[in-house]
Amino acid sequence: MGSNGVTKRILKKTRVIILIIALVLSLFAIQFLTVGNTGVAIRTISKDSAAAVAGIASPRTTQPMAREVIVALNNKNIDTVEDYFTFTKDLKINQSISVKTVNRKFCFVVGCLINDYNTYRLKVQPEYEIIELNETESIDITEQVFNETINETVNVTRTEIINKTIKNVLGPADIGFSVYPAPSNNLKKGLDLQGGTRVLLMLDEHVDTDVMELVIDNIKQRLNVYGLTDIVVREVKGFTGTGDQYVLVEIAGVNSEEIRDLISQQGKFEAKIGGEVVFIGGKDITYVARAGDQAGLEYGSCGPVSDDLYTCRFRFGISLTPEAAQKQADITAELPIVVENGREYLNESITLYLDDEFVDELRIGAELGGNAVTEIMISGSGSGIDEQSAANDAIVSMKKLQTVLTTGSLPVKINIVKTDTISPTLGEQFIKNIMLVGLLAIIGVSLVIFIRYRNLKVSIPVIITMLSEVFILLGFASLVGWNLDIAAIAGILIAVGTGVDDQIVITDETMKNAIGESHLTWKQRFKKALFIIIAAYSTTMVAMLPLYFAGAGLVKGFALTTMAGVTIGVLITRQAFAAILEELVKK
Amino acid sequence: MNRKERRQLLKEKQFSDASVEQNKISSDKGRGFFQRIYEDEYKKLIFIPFAILLIAITIIIMNVVQTGEFVNKGFSLSGGTAITVVAGNINIDVIEDQLKSNLPDNQFSIRVLSEAGVARGFNIESDMTDNGEAIINELEKLSPGIKDSDSLSVTTMGSSLGDSFFKDAILAIIIAFIFMSIVVFIIFKQASPSLAVILCALSDIVVTIAAINIFGIKLSTAGIAALLMLIGYSVDTDILLSTRVIREKKGRVMTRVYDALKTGITMNATTLITVIVGIVISQSPELKQIFTILLIGLVIDIINTWIQNVGILRLYLERKDRPKVKSESNGQ
Numbered sequence A: 001m002g003s004n005g006v007t008k009r010i011l012k013k014t015r016v017i018i019l020i021i022a023l024v025l026s027l028f029a030i031q032f033l034t035v036g037n038t039g040v041a042i043r044t045i046s047k048d049s050a051a052a053v054a055g056i057a058s059p060r061t062t063q064p065m066a067r068e069v070i071v072a073l074n075n076k077n078i079d080t081v082e083d084y085f086t087f088t089k090d091l092k093i094n095q096s097i098s099v100k101t102v103n104r105k106f107c108f109v110v111g112c113l114i115n116d117y118n119t120y121r122l123k124v125q126p127e128y129e130i131i132e133l134n135e136t137e138s139i140d141i142t143e144q145v146f147n148e149t150i151n152e153t154v155n156v157t158r159t160e161i162i163n164k165t166i167k168n169v170l171g172p173a174d175i176g177f178s179v180y181p182a183p184s185n186n187l188k189k190g191l192d193l194q195g196g197t198r199v200l201l202m203l204d205e206h207v208d209t210d211v212m213e214l215v216i217d218n219i220k221q222r223l224n225v226y227g228l229t230d231i232v233v234r235e236v237k238g239f240t241g242t243g244d245q246y247v248l249v250e251i252a253g254v255n256s257e258e259i260r261d262l263i264s265q266q267g268k269f270e271a272k273i274g275g276e277v278v279f280i281g282g283k284d285i286t287y288v289a290r291a292g293d294q295a296g297l298e299y300g301s302c303g304p305v306s307d308d309l310y311t312c313r314f315r316f317g318i319s320l321t322p323e324a325a326q327k328q329a330d331i332t333a334e335l336p337i338v339v340e341n342g343r344e345y346l347n348e349s350i351t352l353y354l355d356d357e358f359v360d361e362l363r364i365g366a367e368l369g370g371n372a373v374t375e376i377m378i379s380g381s382g383s384g385i386d387e388q389s390a391a392n393d394a395i396v397s398m399k400k401l402q403t404v405l406t407t408g409s410l411p412v413k414i415n416i417v418k419t420d421t422i423s424p425t426l427g428e429q430f431i432k433n434i435m436l437v438g439l440l441a442i443i444g445v446s447l448v449i450f451i452r453y454r455n456l457k458v459s460i461p462v463i464i465t466m467l468s469e470v471f472i473l474l475g476f477a478s479l480v481g482w483n484l485d486i487a488a489i490a491g492i493l494i495a496v497g498t499g500v501d502d503q504i505v506i507t508d509e510t511m512k513n514a515i516g517e518s519h520l521t522w523k524q525r526f527k528k529a530l531f532i533i534i535a536a537y538s539t540t541m542v543a544m545l546p547l548y549f550a551g552a553g554l555v556k557g558f559a560l561t562t563m564a565g566v567t568i569g570v571l572i573t574r575q576a577f578a579a580i581l582e583e584l585v586k587k
Numbered sequence B: 001m002n003r004k005e006r007r008q009l010l011k012e013k014q015f016s017d018a019s020v021e022q023n024k025i026s027s028d029k030g031r032g033f034f035q036r037i038y039e040d041e042y043k044k045l046i047f048i049p050f051a052i053l054l055i056a057i058t059i060i061i062m063n064v065v066q067t068g069e070f071v072n073k074g075f076s077l078s079g080g081t082a083i084t085v086v087a088g089n090i091n092i093d094v095i096e097d098q099l100k101s102n103l104p105d106n107q108f109s110i111r112v113l114s115e116a117g118v119a120r121g122f123n124i125e126s127d128m129t130d131n132g133e134a135i136i137n138e139l140e141k142l143s144p145g146i147k148d149s150d151s152l153s154v155t156t157m158g159s160s161l162g163d164s165f166f167k168d169a170i171l172a173i174i175i176a177f178i179f180m181s182i183v184v185f186i187i188f189k190q191a192s193p194s195l196a197v198i199l200c201a202l203s204d205i206v207v208t209i210a211a212i213n214i215f216g217i218k219l220s221t222a223g224i225a226a227l228l229m230l231i232g233y234s235v236d237t238d239i240l241l242s243t244r245v246i247r248e249k250k251g252r253v254m255t256r257v258y259d260a261l262k263t264g265i266t267m268n269a270t271t272l273i274t275v276i277v278g279i280v281i282s283q284s285p286e287l288k289q290i291f292t293i294l295l296i297g298l299v300i301d302i303i304n305t306w307i308q309n310v311g312i313l314r315l316y317l318e319r320k321d322r323p324k325v326k327s328e329s330n331g332q
Helices: A003-012 A016-029 A083-091 A210-226 A257-264 A322-332 A387-406 A424-453 A456-480 A487-512 A523-548 A558-584 B003-028 B032-040 B049-068 B092-102 B132-141 B157-190 B191-213 B221-249 B252-279 B287-332
Strands: A042-044 A069-073 A098-109 A112-123 A126-147 A152-172 A178-183 A196-203 A231-237 A246-252 A270-275 A277-278 A285-288 A295-297 A303-306 A309-320 A337-341 A343-356 A357-365 A375-384 A414-422 B082-088 B109-117 B118-126 B150-157
Touching: A003 A016, A003 A558, A016 A456, A016 A558, A016 B150, A069 A083, A083 A178, A126 A357, A196 A210, A196 A303, A196 B157, A210 A257, A210 A387, A270 A322, A277 A322, A285 A387, A295 A387, A309 A322, A309 A387, A309 A424, A322 B109, A343 A387, A357 A387, A375 A387, A414 A424, A414 B157, A424 A487, A424 B082, A424 B118, A456 A487, A456 A558, A456 B221, A487 A523, A487 A558, A487 B221, A487 B252, A523 A558, A523 B132, A523 B157, A523 B221, A558 B221, B003 B109, B049 B191, B049 B287, B082 B132, B092 B118, B092 B132, B157 B191, B157 B221, B191 B221, B191 B287, B221 B252, B221 B287, B252 B287
Parallel strands: A126 A337
Antiparallel strands: A042 A069, A042 A178, A069 A098, A098 A112, A126 A152, A196 A246, A196 A414, A231 A246, A270 A277, A270 A343, A285 A309, A295 A309, A303 A309, A309 A375, A337 A343, A343 A357, A414 B150, B082 B118, B082 B150, B109 B118
C-alpha cells in the first residue's frame, strides 16, 4: 500500500479532523502577520489633545490585532515607532496633519483580508503656561437671561473682576498619541513581557461588594482623568482565613513612579465656584448616596426632545459638613439668578476637579444661593436615541459623578502591598530568551524520542503532535484574551511536557507485544493507555486547582495555562496522536 | 466459547509461558551486578529512600530551629525589593562593594542573568521595601543615567502580602495533596498501592524542600508553583508503574516493572532535557527557579518511584499472592 493511501486514511479519521479544525481555529484566533505589520498601534489618546479634538478615540478593544494602526502622517509612511517620533519631533503650532490609520482584520502570515483605512485631519495645538498675576482686571460677560416679566430671553451683560493671567506659549503641544509597534499577532503579552506598571493594593478592612466596586471605579476614574485607558483594575482574593481583599492595577507600557504615587494616594477632589474652592473630597463631603431613595433616575423624567433624541434625568443626594455648607452660602449669596429651560439657576456653575484636572461642571439651583444647606441633591441628565439608551447614559453619568465626589473619602484605607515597574527592554529580552528555551526544549525532546524509538513513524507523529499542542494552546490564549506572562509560559512548557509523556505512554502501551498482549485489539490497548493518561490528568488537575484560587492571584496564570494545556491535550491532541499512530504502525 | 476465542487464549498461555521461560534464562546467565541487586535485594533497597526521607526531615527541622521557617523565603515571600537591570557589561563585585559599604544595614543578593553563559543583565534582591530607591541611587552613582533609562525593572513586595501568600500557598499544597490522594484511591481502589503512590509524592516534596535548603535557594512565589507541579509530575510515573504492575496479570512482576521503567525513564528523560535547557538558557530568575526545583524533584522522584514504590508494590504482591496459592491448593 502506498504512503498516499495511508495519508488519506489518516486524514479521514474523525479524531484527526478534530485536530485539524482546532489548528485552523487557532490560526484564525492568533492571526499571525509576519509581513506587512508596519505602522504604529494607538495605545491611548490624551485628553483634550489634537488627536482627541480630531475625533480619534482611545481603543476600546483589548485584542491586539483589532487596534487602530497609524500607517502614514502627511502621506509619509510611518513604519516604526522611530519614524513616528522623527515626524512628531519638529511640528509647528497650527500645522495641519493628516493621519492615515488602518484597522486590519483576518490576517494570515502575508496579509490581511480586510484593511479598513481611515483619514483624520488634526491641527497642532500650542502648549500654554498660564500664570496668575496679583493684579485684577474687569471683564464683561454677556449671558442669555430669561426675563419672566416679558416672557422672553434677553442678553444681559455684567462686569466681573477676576485675577489677571498671562498665557505664555511654550511651543507646540504633543498631538496626543501614545503608540507602540504594530502587533503582529493576537497574543497578549503579560506585563512582565511588555513592560508597564503593576500595583497590588490591599484593603485595610473587609468590605462588601458595593464598596469594592466603588474603590475600583474610583481608581479607574482617576487613571482615566490622567489620560490612561489601557488599564486593568480588578479585585483579587486569597483564600486563607484572613479574607484579605486586594485590588490589582495594571497599566501597560507605562513605567513611571508618578502612576505609582497616584494610585497610592486617595486622590484629590475639589469643587470650585468662580475659581474659589467650596469643598474638598474627604473633608467636606460626609456622604454620597449611591443607591436607594436618595439616588437614581428622576421619576417620569425620561422623554423625547426631538424625533431621535431622548433624555433622562438622574439625581442623588450628598451631605456636606456645616462648615462647607456655610462656605457655599457665603460664595453664592451675591450671585444673580438666570433661567434655563424653565428652571432657575445661579449664573456661576460649580466646577469639579479630580487631581487638579477638570472633570465636570454642574449648575447650581437658585434656591441654594446664600443658603447654608447640608443636604444637597445633585442632578444631571443623559441622552440617547431611545428611552432605554437615555436612561443608561444618565446612570453612567450619575455613577461617574458619584465616584468623583467620593474621591478622598473612600470608606476604607488602601495600602500598596506590591509594585512592579517593568522595563520594556527587559520584557523584549525575556521574550527572545523564552523562545530560545522553547525551541531548544523541542529539539531536545525530539532527540530523546528519536533515540528511544529509532523509528520515524513514531517520532514524527510525536513531534507533530507536540507542535500542534503549542499552537492550539496559543490559539486558545488569543481567543480568551489571556495575558501571556512568564508564569503562563512556564505553564505551557509544562503542559506540553506532560503531553509528550502521555504520547510515550500511548506508544509503549499500544506497540508492546512482548508480554503476550498481541491478542488485544488496538482499541483495547489504547484504552489501557488512556486509563493511565486520565489518571495522571486527574491528579494534575486537582493539584493545580487550589493554586488557581490561592495567593491574591499571583500564580493564577500558571495554574490556568497548565490546566487548560493538559485538558486540550487529553481531549484533542492525544486522541489524534493515537489515531495517526494506529494507521502508521498497525500491521 | 467459540473456537476463535479459545485459540486466542491458548496463544496467550503459550506467550506467557515463553516469556517466563525467557526470563528464567536471562536471570541465570546475563544479569549484571546492579540488576541482581535491584531484583533480589529490593527489601534492603527500600531503606535507601526511607533514609533519605529521614535525613531530609532532619534538615528541615534544623532549618526550623535555626531560622524559625522550614524553608528560606525569597523577597517575594518575605517582603523586599528586586531590581533587574538590562546590561551587557557587568562587574558584580563593584556593585556589591558599593551597596555593602553605603547601605550596611541591609541584605543583598546579586546575580548575573545570563543566557547560555552570556551576561544579559543583573538582578539585585534586598529586604528593603522602599521601591528600590536606595539601591537605584547607588547604581546611579556607578553608572549615571541608569535611573531614567528604560532598562530598569523594580518589584517591591510588602511583607504582609508575602506572608499571606505563603500561608495561602501552604494551604494550596495541602489541599492539592489531599485531592490528589482521593483521586489516587479512586483509581486503584486498594489501600497499599494507593498509599505507596501518596508516600512517594510526599517524599518527593519533603526531600525537594530539604534540597532547596541545602542548596541555599530562596523560595519565591514561582518556586511554590513548581512544588505543586511536582505533585503532578511525581504521581504520573507512579500511576504508570502501579497500573502496569497491579492491573496487569501477565508475565513476571519484574518484567512488568522493567516495562514500566522503560516508559517511565523515557518520560523522565524528555522532562529532564526540557528542565536542563531551561536552567542553562532562561534569563528570568522566576523561570530559573521553577526549572531548578523541577530538576531536583525529578531526580528525587526517580529514586522514590523506581526503588521505594517498586519495593512496596513487590512486597504487597508477595503478601497478596501467598494466601491465594494456598486456597488454590486447598480447592484441588
